[in-house]
Amino acid sequence: MKAPSFAYAKPGSPAEAFELARRPGAKVLAGGQSLIPALNMRLSQPELLVDISGLPFREISLEQGVLRIGALVTHSEIEKSEEIARHAPLLAEAVKHVAHPAIRNRGTVGGSIALADPAAEYPACMVALDASIAVAGASGERLVKAQYFFKGLFEVDLAPGELVAAVEVPAQLKDQRSVFLELARRHGDYAIIGLAAYKGKSTRFVFCGAGPTPVLAKHASAARDLDTAVSLLEKDLEPSADLYHSAATKLHLAKVLLKRAWTTLSTSP
Amino acid sequence: MDYALDITLTVNGTQVSRRVAPRQHLVDFLREELGLTGSHVGCEHGVCGACTLRVDGAIVRGCLMLAVQANGCRVETIEGLSDSKELAPLQKAFHERNALQCGFCTPGMLMAAQDLLRQNRKTTREEIRLHISGNYCRCTGYQAIVDAIEEVMQTEVTHGKG
Numbered sequence: 099m100k101a102p103s104f105a106y107a108k109p110g111s112p113a114e115a116f117e118l119a120r121r122p123g124a125k126v127l128a129g130g131q132s133l134i135p136a137l138n139m140r141l142s143q144p145e146l147l148v149d150i151s152g153l154p155f156r157e158i159s160l161e162q163g164v165l166r167i168g169a170l171v172t173h174s175e176i177e178k179s180e181e182i183a184r185h186a187p188l189l190a191e192a193v194k195h196v197a198h199p200a201i202r203n204r205g206t207v208g209g210s211i212a213l214a215d216p217a218a219e220y221p222a223c224m225v226a227l228d229a230s231i232a233v234a235g236a237s238g239e240r241l242v243k244a245q246y247f248f249k250g251l252f253e254v255d256l257a258p259g260e261l262v263a264a265v266e267v268p269a270q271l272k273d274q275r276s277v278f279l280e281l282a283r284r285h286g287d288y289a290i291i292g293l294a295a296y297k298g299k300s301t302r303f304v305f306c307g308a309g310p311t312p313v314l315a316k317h318a319s320a321a322r323d324l325d326t327a328v329s330l331l332e333k334d335l336e337p338s339a340d341l342y343h344s345a346a347t348k349l350h351l352a353k354v355l356l357k358r359a360w361t362t363l364s365t366s367p
Numbered sequence: 368m369d370y371a372l373d374i375t376l377t378v379n380g381t382q383v384s385r386r387v388a389p390r391q392h393l394v395d396f397l398r399e400e401l402g403l404t405g406s407h408v409g410c411e412h413g414v415c416g417a418c419t420l421r422v423d424g425a426i427v428r429g430c431l432m433l434a435v436q437a438n439g440c441r442v443e444t445i446e447g448l449s450d451s452k453e454l455a456p457l458q459k460a461f462h463e464r465n466a467l468q469c470g471f472c473t474p475g476m477l478m479a480a481q482d483l484l485r486q487n488r489k490t491t492r493e494e495i496r497l498h499i500s501g502n503y504c505r506c507t508g509y510q511a512i513v514d515a516i517e518e519v520m521q522t523e524v525t526h527g528k529g
Contacts, residue, residue: 099411099412100392100395100411101390101392101433102390103370103388103389103390104370104389104390105389106370106435108435127436130431130433131413131428131431134392134413134430134432134433135412137390138392138411138412138430139412147389149435149436151436174425197501198416198501198502199426199482200419200426200427200428200479200482200501201428203426204427204431284500285500286500286501
């Protein structure tokens with residue numbers, strides 16, 4: 099199908115972008131790998147697309163133990179980045195599950211975070227890594243903990259005229275472990291269920307495709323042994339059925355991933 | 368309402384300027400404005416891969432990019448890569464191994480396969496399958512396609528050709 103009619107603007111500066119993005123009917127276009135399919139299927143009918151690809155949100159930098167990844171960094175760039183492989187290996191693992199090469203060449207980190215598709219990989223990773231989202235607007239930049247940024251189904255802590263500028267991920271230390279696992283019908287398809295797991299001073303199991311937002315499995319994360327974690331997972335997750343999988347199947351598959359992740363996290367590197 | 372914008376881009380080495388509607392996809396622009404109908408339009412929401420193009424050296428979905436986003440870009444299509452003979456070894460291998468039947472997916476499949484070959488490294492069959500995982504073929508069952516790509520990859524990597 100063809101997209102509906104809309105106006106298009108490509109701001110040259112953040113200030114101009116904030117002004118355009120707050121107009122009624124405006125939608126922000128980054129890589130477009132989720133927005134354009136939505137336009138094609140007429141699920142979205144904006145009056146104005148604000149193409150932010152000209153903005154300077156492309157850095158990957160490490161400063162004082164924090165890895166800052168600009169919103170316009172593409173999935174392919176994540177895949178190729180040595181800094182990310184070294185300091186945020188969870189993201190390097192997760193990106194392999196993000197769609198296919200042609201889509202990874204254009205889709206961006208910021209787009210994935212700002213859209214907050216419940217089946218998407220990065221939002222779950224951000225919560226697992228206790229990352230912060232850098233939100234930029236006319237009045238400056240604010241940092242929001244990932245856990246509070248994802249508020250509901252496709253609902254995030256962004257006001258009109260605000261953009262995701264970057265994500266800030268604590269660099270992974272030597273004694274910390276992480277693993278990303280996902281089940282999908284075809285490699286690169288949306289997750290049936292996925293798991294971003296992190297183990298440092300505390301442990302965090304965060305599922306994608308299991309609810310309206312990334313779901314931190316609090317009880318399972320606090321469990322001391324695998325059997326307890328598996329049995330407590332039912333308290334943490336209430337996945338709703340999708341077209342192909344019942345809620346019971348999803349919960350079963352979540353347990354399968356939890357077992358695999360537990361084994362990986364408890365094996366020394 | 369007329370939202371039309373002027374764009375200038377390079378398509379297969381030739382600079383073109385046109386006035387386009389922002390809603391027009393890059394693949395539709397190439398097919399309808401420039402008559403380059405080698406890139407096919409299948410699902411129109413990024414699933415099938417039939418519209419695979421190369422933009423500034425990287426493969427993209429032609430149905431998930433607007434023509435206005437390609438302003439100032441270097442776009443290469445199946446026609447360009449075919450004319451330049453870049454695809455000749457793959458085309459020969461696809462032909463010899465019956466790696467196509469109806470041919471609808473073939474342009475996109477060749478673009479994706481060539482993208483892997485350009486990395487100029489030896490890859491496993493599993494990696495080949497991953498790299499073309501975003502391209503649907505409903506005729507061949509993929510085996511012959513993987514065979515053809517593997518054959519070219521082995522010849523090129525062995526002979527050190529880039």
